[in-house]
Amino acid sequence: MKQNYDVVIVGGGAAGIGIAKTLDFLNKANLKQNENAPSISFCVLERHEVGASFLRWPKEMRFISPSFLSNPFGLIDLNAISPDTSPAFTLDTEHPSGIEYAHYLKQIVKHFELPVYEGVSVAQIRVAEGGYWLETLASPQTMPNKLHAKAIIWAGGEFQHPKNKPFRGSEHCIHNSSIKTWTQLSGKEYVVIGGYESGIDAAIQLSKLNKKAHVVASSPTWEKSSADPSLVLSPYTKGRLRAAMRTGLVTLEGNVKVLSVDRVGNKYHLTACDQDGALKRMIHNQAPILATGFESSARQISHLFDWRLDGMPLVNEVDESTLHTGVFLVGPSLRHDQHILCFVYKFRQRFAVVAHTIAERLGVDTSPLDEYRRQGMFLDDLSCCGGGCTC
Numbered sequence: 001m002k003q004n005y006d007v008v009i010v011g012g013g014a015a016g017i018g019i020a021k022t023l024d025f026l027n028k029a030n031l032k033q034n035e036n037a038p039s040i041s042f043c044v045l046e047r048h049e050v051g052a053s054f055l056r057w058p059k060e061m062r063f064i065s066p067s068f069l070s071n072p073f074g075l076i077d078l079n080a081i082s083p084d085t086s087p088a089f090t091l092d093t094e095h096p097s098g099i100e101y102a103h104y105l106k107q108i109v110k111h112f113e114l115p116v117y118e119g120v121s122v123a124q125i126r127v128a129e130g131g132y133w134l135e136t137l138a139s140p141q142t143m144p145n146k147l148h149a150k151a152i153i154w155a156g157g158e159f160q161h162p163k164n165k166p167f168r169g170s171e172h173c174i175h176n177s178s179i180k181t182w183t184q185l186s187g188k189e190y191v192v193i194g195g196y197e198s199g200i201d202a203a204i205q206l207s208k209l210n211k212k213a214h215v216v217a218s219s220p221t222w223e224k225s226s227a228d229p230s231l232v233l234s235p236y237t238k239g240r241l242r243a244a245m246r247t248g249l250v251t252l253e254g255n256v257k258v259l260s261v262d263r264v265g266n267k268y269h270l271t272a273c274d275q276d277g278a279l280k281r282m283i284h285n286q287a288p289i290l291a292t293g294f295e296s297s298a299r300q301i302s303h304l305f306d307w308r309l310d311g312m313p314l315v316n317e318v319d320e321s322t323l324h325t326g327v328f329l330v331g332p333s334l335r336h337d338q339h340i341l342c343f344v345y346k347f348r349q350r351f352a353v354v355a356h357t358i359a360e361r362l363g364v365d366t367s368p369l370d371e372y373r374r375q376g377m378f379l380d381d382l383s384c385c386g387g388g389c390t391c
């Protein structure tokens with residue numbers, strides 16, 4: 001590891017490895033044209049190991065977005081992080097588990113020899129002359145624990161930052177991200193708080209184990225319809241939910257907002273209100289399951305961003321902090337106005353935008369990125385996104 005880089009990427013998940021692969025592609029394409037061409041020096045710092053968040057998914061959880069090797073026909077596998085790879089091809093499965101997807105990411109690092117340093121946690125980023133100083137928790141005997149970068153790309157994700165304090169008494173609940181496998185739960189009946197993908201997945205997994213699951217959610221997501229898959233349940237989840245409902249083990253209750261949970265003896269007392277504000281009490285024998293979502297890991301460097309009202313970092317048209325030049329965001333926390341770029345197939349299309357901006361500033365030829373545009377992985381005009389489906 002060197003001490004000075006053009007770019008340091010923080011996080012070795014889908015976003016961090018995806019942007020690293022894009023920079024690597026650009027460098028290799030330029031060097032192929034001219035062996036003296038300038039290139040971008042970069043590395044990825046990952047506090048655990050590549051794909052660490054995916055390795056922490058509950059064992060039974062699967063990608064809701066399907067994988068299919070459609071790349072040769074110009075439609076990149078929805079879960080691929082680069083045009084020339086496909087989880088469907090690497091993993092031989094349509095809905096990868098977390099462990100499988102982490103394997104796909106590790107294979108990319110290995111195959112393309114990406115400069116990834118595992119076990120290096122970035123503890124602090126300070127503004128410095130000509131860029132930023134990153135302070136890591138790495139031992140100075142093994143690698144420098146202070147690195148200078150002209151630009152930072154934050155790819156710290158969300159999964160390791162659960163929203164686990166949404167109301168009073170939430171410490172009595174179990175956040176779904178802390179479940180290693182649903183078989184670890186011994187009770188017969190659970191209440192799940194939250195009705196988006198994670199909450200419904202929790203209910204489905206519990207019903208498969210012959211346990212009852214009652215989902216309470218402030219919004220009845222299962223009734224919602226939208227052309228944006230970030231706002232409604234995926235077809236994969238809706239199909240599985242229909243099957244789970246037929247068992248009679250899953251019940252759904254929308255328009256209910258949980259206000260608090262109290263532990264009384266060995267019972268859990270939930271206080272909630274309906275949409276008219278009427279209070280409702282529920283008593284359960286098991287700790288409620290929290291499926292209340294995640295927050296942006298960019299909170300770790302909150303001083304480097306301005307923040308939107310929805311709690312996500314504010315970025316400009318090239319996904320750069322509006323406060324600090326050279327601080328970029330990639331991954332599921334990316335928002336542009338009403339656009340939510342939380343899925344891999346959405347946020348991967350911005351890797352080339354970030355790579356292009358950085359390359360241009362460093363005087364590196366950006367023309368190889370036209371290949372990303374040709375492959376539908378260079379989305380710099382978001383005005384074409386959204387709108388309704390006609391049928």
Ligand SMILES: Cc1cc2nc3c(=O)[nH]c(=O)nc-3n(C[C@H](O)[C@H](O)[C@H](O)COP(=O)(O)OP(=O)(O)OC[C@H]3O[C@@H](n4cnc5c(N)ncnc54)[C@H](O)[C@@H]3O)c2cc1C
Nearest residue numbers: 011013014015047052053063064065122156157331343344
């Ligand atoms: C439960 C769940 C299910 C999802 N399912 C899908 C799906 O089916 N399809 C889809 O397209 N998207 C899905 N998403 C959205 C998105 O694809 C994932 O969130 C994906 O993991 C995002 O990749 P990432 O690289 O941004 O984050 P992560 O995979 O979380 O990677 C971030 C990495 O950064 C590291 N890190 C964080 N802070 C530091 C630091 N200070 N120093 C060093 N390293 C650090 C972490 O250890 C981690 O490895 C899902 C999200 C969640 C939460």
